[in-house]
Structure formats: structure tokens, C-alpha cells
Amino acid sequence: xxxxxxxxxxxRPVSQVNAQRGLSSRQETVPPAGRRQLSDMRIVQLFILxxxxxxxxxxxxxxxxxxxLSFTNYSVISSxxxxxxGLENYTHILSDPDFWHNFATTGTYALLSVSLxxxxxxxxxxxxxxxxxxxxxxTTLVLVPMMLSxxxxxxxxxxxxxxxxxxxxPILGFTDINTSPEWLGDPALALWAIVIVxxxxxxxxxxxxxxxxxxxxxxxxxxxxxxxxASAWFQxxxxxxxxxxxxxxxxxxxxxxxxxxxxxxxxxxxxxxPGDATETVSVELYRLAFQGQFETGLSSxxxxxxxxxxxxxxxxxxxxxxxxxxx
Amino acid sequence: MANIELRGVEKKFGDVFAVKPLDLTIKDGEFIVLLGxxxxxxxxxxxxxxxxxxxxxxxxxLDGRDVTWLHPxxxxxxxxxxxxxxYSHMSARDNIAFPLQAAGMARDEVKQRVGQVxxxxxIEHILDRxxxxxSGGDQQRVALARALVRRPAAFLxxxxxxxxxxxxxxxxxxxIKKLHLAQxxxxxxxxxxxxxxxxxxxxxxIMSAAVVQQVGTPTEVYHNPANLFVARFIGSPGMNLxxxxxxxxxxxxxGGSLAPVSDRWRHALEGSGLKDGSVVLGFRPEAVxxxxxxxxxxxxxxxxxxxxxxxxxxxxxxxxxxxGRAARDALNALGxxxxxxxxxxxxxxxxxxTEMAIxx
Ligand SMILES: Nc1ncnc2c1ncn2[C@@H]1O[C@H](COP(=O)(O)OP(=O)(O)O)[C@@H](O)[C@H]1O
Ligand SMILES: [Mg+2]
Numbered sequence: 287x288x289x290x291x292x293x294x295x296x297x298r299p300v301s302q303v304n305a306q307r308g309l310s311s312r313q314e315t316v317p318p319a320g321r322r323q324l325s326d327m328r329i330v331q332l333f334i335l336x337x338x339x340x341x342x343x344x345x346x347x348x349x350x351x352x353x354x355l356s357f358t359n360y361s362v363i364s365s366x367x368x369x370x371x372g373l374e375n376y377t378h379i380l381s382d383p384d385f386w387h388n389f390a391t392t393g394t395y396a397l398l399s400v401s402l403x404x405x406x407x408x409x410x411x412x413x414x415x416x417x418x419x420x421x422x423x424x425t426t427l428v429l430v431p432m433m434l435s436x437x438x439x440x441x442x443x444x445x446x447x448x449x450x451x452x453x454x455x456p457i458l459g460f461t462d463i464n465t466s467p468e469w470l471g472d473p474a475l476a477l478w479a480i481v482i483v484x485x486x487x488x489x490x491x492x493x494x495x496x497x498x499x500x501x502x503x504x505x506x507x508x509x510x511x512x513x514x515x516a517s518a519w520f521q522x523x524x525x526x527x528x529x530x531x532x533x534x535x536x537x538x539x540x541x542x543x544x545x546x547x548x549x550x551x552x553x554x555x556x557x558x559x560p561g562d563a564t565e566t567v568s569v570e571l572y573r574l575a576f577q578g579q580f581e582t583g584l585s586s587x588x589x590x591x592x593x594x595x596x597x598x599x600x601x602x603x604x605x606x607x608x609x610x611x612x613x
Numbered sequence: 614m615a616n617i618e619l620r621g622v623e624k625k626f627g628d629v630f631a632v633k634p635l636d637l638t639i640k641d642g643e644f645i646v647l648l649g650x651x652x653x654x655x656x657x658x659x660x661x662x663x664x665x666x667x668x669x670x671x672x673x674x675l676d677g678r679d680v681t682w683l684h685p686x687x688x689x690x691x692x693x694x695x696x697x698x699x700y701s702h703m704s705a706r707d708n709i710a711f712p713l714q715a716a717g718m719a720r721d722e723v724k725q726r727v728g729q730v731x732x733x734x735x736i737e738h739i740l741d742r743x744x745x746x747x748s749g750g751d752q753q754r755v756a757l758a759r760a761l762v763r764r765p766a767a768f769l770x771x772x773x774x775x776x777x778x779x780x781x782x783x784x785x786x787x788x789i790k791k792l793h794l795a796q797x798x799x800x801x802x803x804x805x806x807x808x809x810x811x812x813x814x815x816x817x818x819i820m821s822a823a824v825v826q827q828v829g830t831p832t833e834v835y836h837n838p839a840n841l842f843v844a845r846f847i848g849s850p851g852m853n854l855x856x857x858x859x860x861x862x863x864x865x866x867x868g869g870s871l872a873p874v875s876d877r878w879r880h881a882l883e884g885s886g887l888k889d890g891s892v893v894l895g896f897r898p899e900a901v902x903x904x905x906x907x908x909x910x911x912x913x914x915x916x917x918x919x920x921x922x923x924x925x926x927x928x929x930x931x932x933x934x935x936x937g938r939a940a941r942d943a944l945n946a947l948g949x950x951x952x953x954x955x956x957x958x959x960x961x962x963x964x965x966x967t968e969m970a971i972x973x
Contacts, residue, residue: 514712
């Protein structure tokens with residue numbers, strides 16, 4: 287390396303200077319005179335700016351504005367400006383047994399569907415883990431439900447559940463229309479019907495993440511376990527399960543959040559009925575906000591309550607996940 | 614404790630032999646080292662003994678019991694993997710306890726046994742850490758502890774020090790040897806490092822290209838290599854191997870010097886059926902005795918100072934380089950002519966066609 291001008295590095299040992307010049311010579315290239323150069327910082331800002339603007343317009347402003355609206359008495363279809371009512375919307379919701387019923391329904395639904403699809407998804411992953419002839423095509427087929435639009439799924443499950451010509455009841459052995467279950471019409475069964483469809487559609491998602499987790503377990507762990515004389519069950523409990531757990535928890539977290547927001551399947555299958563048997567919070571939220579009185583203020587408050595619940599639950603999972611990581 | 618017997622054990626992957634039929638009896642309490650360049654079938658041999666790999670032919674006996682087709686868990690053997698194979702999601706303590714818990718041992722006893730073995734390996738202070746947070750040496754100790762804690766009939770170790778840096782290897786080498794002496798458990802130890810093999814093995818099994826080349830004590834394989842491969846592979850540098858012709862009174866090296874041989878060797882060479890007297894003369898660097906009036910001539914090509922001694926690189930008349938050990942203070946100008954003799958007891962001969970050693 288040559289050094290023509292060393293006056294700016296006076297007093298430093300040559301070797302140190304060499305090292306520094308060697309490392310940074312590229313950045314120090316002097317631009318041709320007269321061309322304006324953008325600093326790195328400026329470029330960073332220019333690239334980020336569009337995203338920030340979009341985020342503010344589409345997410346952050348509505349978020350804050352709806353927080354404001356949740357403390358007001360306001361309806362988008364009335365010409366009256368928002369009137370500040372303080373916590374009234376919140377106290378109204380939290381003291382109304384109907385809302386509590388919605389929350390209970392949503393909670394029951396989330397618990398049932400998430401735990402069932404976790405079990406089914408994990409079991410499928412264990413089955414499809416070992417490669418056998420056709421395992422590839424089976425895996426692909428199993429994933430198909432996940433790729434369908436929820437409305438399409440709801441429409442054809444309505445046909446499947448149909449008590450007079452649906453295919454489910456005959457398969458289950460109910461041939462007499464008068465005694466066979468009315469999946470979508472019976473308040474005791476309707477929630478289960480939605481759970482079944484959700485499990486059918488989303489178990490593959492859990493399976494996919496579990497498969498990824500399972501295939502990441504190095505084979506040598508099982509060799510070590512064989513040497514250590516661990517039984518198949520012991521290996522499953524002490525190696526397979528803990529190794530998959532981080533990904534399994536992520537799958538469960540995603541599915542729980544989705545379950546708490548469940549709207550499209552309910553809307554497509556039962557419209558919240560019969561009565562209010564399957565009326566989840568999201569369905570109620572939709573009705574408040576976009577039907578009848580268009581109660582924007584009240585529905586914003588409800589949306590915020592859902593948000594807080596989801597954040598709280600997510601936090602539990604994330605804590606569990608971190609505990610797993612740190613041990 | 615157990616002896617291990619391999620009878621015609623072989624392993625083919627497709628049509629290719631990873632291990633050609635191999636017979637070996639490992640005595641109870643013996644420390645056997647499988648030595649050979651990488652890819653020669655050491656790991657495969659070890660995995661067949663453990664049951665992790667099925668043999669394609671032959672029999673494996675543990676204490677006379679045929680275990681050829683038994684699952685690894687039915688063989689009472691511990692395996693220390695090349696890259697530790699620790700359970701990454703468990704603490705060191707749980708890793709060590711794993712084989713005991715798998716056997717359903719009571720909690721108190723597990724605790725006591727883990728404590729014992731941790732004390733033996735001096736890893737009590739790291740028991741609560743996970744493998745990812747441990748240095749290579751500590752991971753190695755945990756892996757050893759996991760193998761030791763079960764008190765198996767035999768230990769199989771696959772290059773257990775291969776992943777450690779040089780400085781640490783010496784310490785761990787001594788520790789493993791000490792453990793072996795204390796426990797006196799039959800051990801099969803795989804390495805590609807011949808210095809490690811010489812230092813640790815009661816006997817060394819030298820493999821190359823899926824074939825066992827020689828089985829013997831470190832002294833045997835060093836001084837009496839069975840063939841040219843072993844002669845080259847053992848020692849650093851390996852044995853000097855020089856093409857020579859058998860003549861009356863000795864063997865003639867290229868360039869004309871005649872190295873005298875003893876009567877015993879002369880008989881052996883005459884009776885060995887060499888093709889037009891061609892032979893390979895082998896001798897270790899310490900057989901070279903540089904002195905004025907020596908029978909053999911060479912020029913000093915280079916010299917390495919090793920502190921305790923000097924390793925001379927000597928160029929023979931035909932340009933071949935041999936190595937000779939000289940005293941620390943020997944002064945030999947580069948390029949100068951030197952004369953030397955060979956210690957007659959340390960000369961070995963090989964048949965250049967079969968590459969096998971000629972018995973004396
Ligand atoms: N599972 C395998 N499938 C195919 N070939 C293998 C397999 N395992 C090892 N081999 C081959 O067998 C030979 C011996 O391998 P290995 O026993 O691992 O050698 P070493 O441990 O001495 O380095 C190598 O040529 C290797 O490529
Ligand atoms: Mg190997």
C-alpha cells in the first residue's frame with residue numbers, strides 16, 4: 287500500500303495507520319468535484335419515509351383516532367360531532383351481560399379450536415415426519431384447506447352440515463333426517479360446528495410449523511438417546527416435545543390471536559346464531575360498528591378491549607417462549 | 614466390563630466398502646485406538662460396535678454374547694460422539710442425568726451419581742448451564758460425564774478431542790487416560806492423530822482405505838510397521854523409505870553408497886524372493902548417526918531446531934530427502950556434505966511390490 291500524504295496521521299505508529307487505511311480506504315474515496323453526495327443517514331431516511339407515511343396514515347392515525355372515539359358518543363352516519371363521554375362506553379360494555387356472553391363464547395371457541403388443532407396438527411406432523419412413498423403428496427393435500435378463502439370454506443361446510451342433504455350426517459351414521467343432528471341450527475352444536483371447520487382449515491398450519499420444528503431436530507440427538515437407553519416415550523417427552531416447543535408455541539400464539547378475532551367463519555356459517563349461541567366478540571363488534579345505529583364510539587371501545595385482551599394473552603405466550611429459550 | 618470381539622465385520626454402502634471384513638478382539642479393560650486418515654472407516658466401525666449402524670456381514674460379540682442384531686440400548690455401551698451430541702435444550706446436569714432417568718432410577722440416586730461424576734470431571738460449577746453456553750472443553754467433559762455416569766461395560770469414543778484446540782487437547786487427553794486408568798473400562802477410541810494414538814493406546818489398530826493395516830502396541834507399530842503405509846503414517850516425520858538394491862555385503866542406495874546390513878538381515882533378504890534385488894530400506898530419523906567416515910553420503914538440505922534436538926533434512930545423491938536426528942548443538946552448514954551410518958538394529962526392509970515388511 288502506498289501513502290502519498292501522511293501529514294494527517296502524524297504521530298501514530300505506521301502499522302496502526304496502515305490497518306486503519308486498509309479498512310476504510312473504500313469509504314474515504316473522494317467524490318468527483320461538483321457532484322452532490324447524499325450522506326448514508328439521508329439515504330436511510332429517504333428509504334424509510336414512504337413506509338413511515340403509509341404506516342401513519344393507515345395504522346397509527348386510525349389507532350389513535352379510534353382510541354379518542356372510544357371515549358366519545360359518535361356515529362359515522364350522524365352529522366353530530368363526537369361528544370366526549372369519558373369512560374361511559376367502557377363501563378357500559380363491561381357491565382352488560384350480553385357482552386360478557388360474547389366474551390365467554392369467544393373464549394370457549396378459542397380454547398376448543400386452538401387446543402384441538404394443536405393436537406391434530408402435531409399428530410399429523412408426527413405422522414408425516416418420516417418419509418414414505420406418497421408422504422410428499424399427502425403433505426401437500428393436507429395443506430390445501432389452509433389456502434382456501436374462509437368464505438368459500440364456510441359456504442361448502444354449510445352444505446356438508448346441511449341436515450337434509452349434507453354429507454356429514456350420513457358419514458357419522460345418522461340416516462334419519464328427523465333424529466340427525468342439526469349442526470348449525472342447534473345452539474348446543476353450532477359452536478362445535480365452527481370449531482370443527484376451523485380445526486379442519488387450520489390444523490395444517492400447526493402441522494406445517496411442527497414439521498419445520500421436527501425436521502430441525504438433529505438425528506444425532508436420537509442416536510445419543512438410543513445409546514442412553516431411552517424408550518420411545520422417554521425420547522418423545524424429553525427430546526421431541528421440548529425441541530418442537532418453541533415453534534409449537536408460535537403456532538398456538540398465531541392461532542389464539544386468530545381465534546379471538548374469529549369473524550368470517552361465524553359470519554359465513556351461522557351469522558352468530560342460532561340466537562346468540564355463536565356470537566363472538568368480533569361479530570358483535572361488526573354489528574355495532576356497521577349495522578343498525580353505526581355506534582362508532584361504543585364499537586371503538588369494544589375493539590380496544592379486544593386489543594388489550596389479545597395483547598395480554600400474547601404476552602403470556604411470549605413469556606413462555608422466552609422462558610423456553612433461556613431455560 | 615467386557616471384551617469385544619469382531620468376527621469378519623464389514624460394512625458396505627451400496628457397492629462400496631466403508632469397512633472391509635475385519636477381525637479384532639479387544640480385551641477386557643483394554644484401551645484400543647482406531648487410527649487412520651479421515652474416510653478410512655473408523656467411525657463406521659465404531660458405529661457398528663455400538664449398534665447405531667447395522668453390519669452388512671460378520672458378527673459382533675460382547676463378552677461372548679452375540680449382539681450383532683441388538684439395538685444400541687441392549688448392548689450396555691456408551692458412545693462419545695465426535696461433536697458431543699449433547700441435548701441442547703437441557704442443562705448440563707439434565708444431560709448427565711438423562712441415561713439414569715431413562716432407566717427410571719430414583720431421584721436421590723440420580724442426584725448422587727451425577728454429583729459423583731461431576732466431581733470426577735470437575736464440572737460441578739457448570740451443571741446448571743446449557744451446552745450452548747459452555748466452552749468446547751466443558752461440552753466435552755459433559756459428554757464424557759454422560760457416558761461415564763451409567764457405568765457401561767465399554768466406552769466408544771469418536772475423535773472426542775477433534776473439536777478442541779491444540780492446547781486443550783493435551784489436558785483432555787491426559788484426563789481421559791486418567792479416567793480410563795481409574796475405571797479400567799474397555800475403551801475403543803477413534804482418532805486420526807497418530808501422536809494421540811501413540812500416547813493413549815494400549816494397542817493401536819491402524820486403518821486405511823477400509824482395511825486394517827496393522828494391530829499392535831505403539832512400540833510395535835512404530836518400530837516394526839507391517840507395511841509401507843504404516844511406516845509412512847506413524848511418526849512425524851514418518852519412517853525414511855529409500856529404494857535400494859541388495860548386494861553382497863549390504864544394500865546399495867541410489868547414488869552409490871553401500872549400507873552394510875547384519876548377517877541376520879542378509880539371510881532374510883536373500884530368502885524373501887525380491888525381484889532383481891529391489892528393496893525399500895526403512896529407518897527412523899533416530900537411526901541416522903552423522904559422523905565423519907560414515908558409510909553413507911548426503912548433503913545438508915535444511916535443518917530444523919527443535920530445542921532438544923535438531924532434525925536434519927539430508928539430500929541423497931539422487932535428490933531424495935531423508936530425515937535424521939542430530940544432537941542439539943550439531944553444526945552443519947546448509948549445503949555441506951555429511952557422512953552418516955545407520956544403526957543396524959533400526960533398519961527395516963519392505964518388498965516394493967507387495968509393500969509389506971520383510972520379516973527378519
Ligand atoms: N451413511 C453413509 N452413506 C454412504 N457412505 C458413507 C456413510 N457413512 C460413511 N460413508 C463412507 O464410508 C467411508 C468411511 O467413513 P467413516 O467411517 O466416517 O470414516 P472415518 O470416520 O474414518 O473418517 C467414507 O468413504 C464415507 O464416505
Ligand atoms: Mg469419523
